[in-house]
Amino acid sequence: MALPNIYTDVNFKNQPFSSGITSDSSSCTISDSSSCTISNSSSALPKKTTIHKSNPGFPTLLLALWIFFLLLAISFSVALITPSSNEDKVWSCCPKNWKPFGSQCYFTSRDSASWSKSEEKCSLRGAHLLVIHSQEEQDFITNSLNPRATYYVGLSDPEGHGQWQWVDQTPYNPNATSWHSDEPSGSTELCVVLSYHPNVKGWGWSVAPCDGDHRLVCEMRQLYL
Template sequence: MALPNIYTDVNFKNQPISSGIISDSSSCTVSDSSSALPKKTTIHTSNPGFPTLRLAFLIFFLLLAILFSVSLIDKVWSCCPKNWKPFGSRCYFTSSDSASWNKSEEKCSRRGAHLLVIRSQEEQDFITNTLNPRAAYYLGLSDPEGYGQWQWVDQTPYDQNATSWHPDEPSGNMELCVVLSYHGNVKGWGWSVAPCDGDHRLVCEMMRLYL
């Protein structure tokens, strides 16, 4: 009964520890597994934050690309037709031709626009910087019935607190239209009433084009 025990013991001692060859699965497998376990653990935990860092960079560059695309669309595809001047969300066209108020509005309508509607002093300052001070320009403002019921062509509510009338204007009690005119360095640009059948220049206005 002692011989098998001696044979097994000798075989175990003669087995090279570093060879990695499995000749007895019950003993060598346990030995190889325990010696390799630290190596596997070290490999998996060497860079624990790498996937998270990579995902963060991916999200950052994705957001950057989206912001760039939005900015590019706003600058490139929001535009005005040729020879129109942009200001805010609108485009403006000034004509040197003279016509009555109705014909002036028709000319603007054929361009997909309407006569100038002024909503702020900043808008008026922008427009007047492009106009000839020796001419008068129709606004899209009129009083069809002559009762002081002023109406803008685009249905913008008339606000008497946001007007730029010249002194002593508006005046008259008949069908009247409004022109933008220059009254010297002291008074500057302002609004004056004028007969609707008079010939004056025009400024057309339209929304910017978004393609």
């Protein structure tokens, strides 16, 4: 006798297949062929996790730029408050064949010319005729002069009224002069020369005609580098 087919439905709910599956809905059908089919309606797969990494180079770059500009600002401030003057300059010099004394340079010429021509010769060298500020300066100059010659200095009386003037506009001080004992003398001799009197006090100032030919001494400030 033939047996009737028996159909049985078995439902399995919430049966995990693995620890990675969160929820399953499975069905199994048993037929006369004794076969069982299990189907999954859904499977929960592990989710891919994305890790966002920060860029450590960007803050480091900002810090480096901040330090750079800070150092730049400090350097600029120091440059503004640092005073500059001739005393801060290390190198000072005179042109070739010029002798230094204090902050000045001196040149002695063997050429002879009138007072105005002598001043012109000095001017072409960027200088002027000698202006004597002290006895020490005069002693330094006369140590290298020929005592048999006379030398123009930058002192004159253009109007002939005793109004002596230095070529560099230095005020004339009658209490700081080195006139020989019989000088100044004459009314037409309006220019001054350095001359040597061996029987008196050595080198001193004498009055001479401005158109006479005498040697000259030029003076200029030292060059600062």
